[in-house]
Amino acid sequence: MAVNLLCICGNIDNVPFQANDHEEKVAQDITLHGYRYSVYNRVARMALHQKDVAYARVEVDPFAELDPAYLNLHPFGRVPALTHGAFRIFETRAITRYVDHAFSGPPLQPSDAKALARIDQVTGIIDNYGYWPMVRQVFSQRVFGPLEGEPSDEGEIAAGLAAPRQVLAVLNGIAEEGLVLNGREITLADCHLAPMIDYFVRAGEGRDALSSHPELLKWWGHVSVMPALRSTDPGLPDPRI
Numbered sequence: 001m002a003v004n005l006l007c008i009c010g011n012i013d014n015v016p017f018q019a020n021d022h023e024e025k026v027a028q029d030i031t032l033h034g035y036r037y038s039v040y041n042r043v044a045r046m047a048l049h050q051k052d053v054a055y056a057r058v059e060v061d062p063f064a065e066l067d068p069a070y071l072n073l074h075p076f077g078r079v080p081a082l083t084h085g086a087f088r089i090f091e092t093r094a095i096t097r098y099v100d101h102a103f104s105g106p107p108l109q110p111s112d113a114k115a116l117a118r119i120d121q122v123t124g125i126i127d128n129y130g131y132w133p134m135v136r137q138v139f140s141q142r143v144f145g146p147l148e149g150e151p152s153d154e155g156e157i158a159a160g161l162a163a164p165r166q167v168l169a170v171l172n173g174i175a176e177e178g179l180v181l182n183g184r185e186i187t188l189a190d191c192h193l194a195p196m197i198d199y200f201v202r203a204g205e206g207r208d209a210l211s212s213h214p215e216l217l218k219w220w221g222h223v224s225v226m227p228a229l230r231s232t233d234p235g236l237p238d239p240r241i
């Protein structure tokens with residue numbers, strides 16, 4: 001069984017909130033099912049945090065045998081999935097858009113058509129061309145795997161470092177344009193990109209790659225200290241366990 005109730009999260013995750021907050025917010029019956037180390041789970045958590053939505057968390061490890069009840073929620077067996085009362089939704093982009101529209105709080109999608117299109121572009125770029133090399137090849141092989149006692153595969157890391165060059169260059173151009181990734185108005189583009197970059201720069205090679213993209217680096221300077229990112233940091237596995 002890979003599903004355990006983990007915690008209820010308020011504005012500052014893992015910190016209990018005031019009784020009034022708790023009663024009012026938990027009444028909304030929102031649960032995020034996800035794996036603590038998943039970047040996609042963290043994207044959803046960042047959006048929930050930005051909207052100041054309290055939610056329960058259920059830990060689901062998609063790399064372990066999945067409970068059939070979870071597959072009912074997410075037939076493709078990935079994380080995250082969100083439930084809000086009887087409403088169920090999976091796919092991170094759908095979750096974060098839903099969270100933005102369904103709850104009050106600062107809007108995470110501007111009304112400007114061009115900025116909105118840029119959000120879709122950034123999330124599409126990172127999902128299709130960034131996640132696998134930056135997170136699953138570079139971060140997993142250089143940082144996460146070794147902490148779990150698995151040796152790094154240098155071939156995977158080298159392959160994973162080739163693809164992000166273009167990804168980072170394109171994102172740097174988008175940050176330079178300034179419609180999104182501007183460090184001022186936080187949008188779903190920031191929520192989607194920040195967890196991926198946070199993992200990528202934990203590898204020395206990732207930090208070096210980012211350092212040659214000044215506009216993205218400037219953006220990272222703003223976003224890396226955001227409470228929504230910091231309070232959703234799952235940490236890293238303890239190699240002694």
Ligand SMILES: N[C@@H](CCC(=O)N[C@@H](CS)C(=O)NCC(=O)O)C(=O)O
Binds near residue numbers: 078
């Ligand atoms: N398209 C999905 C991707 C989610 C995804 O790939 N999540 C990863 C964890 S970061 C996962 O569940 N991996 C399990 C696997 O690859 O089997 C989304 O946007 O939610």
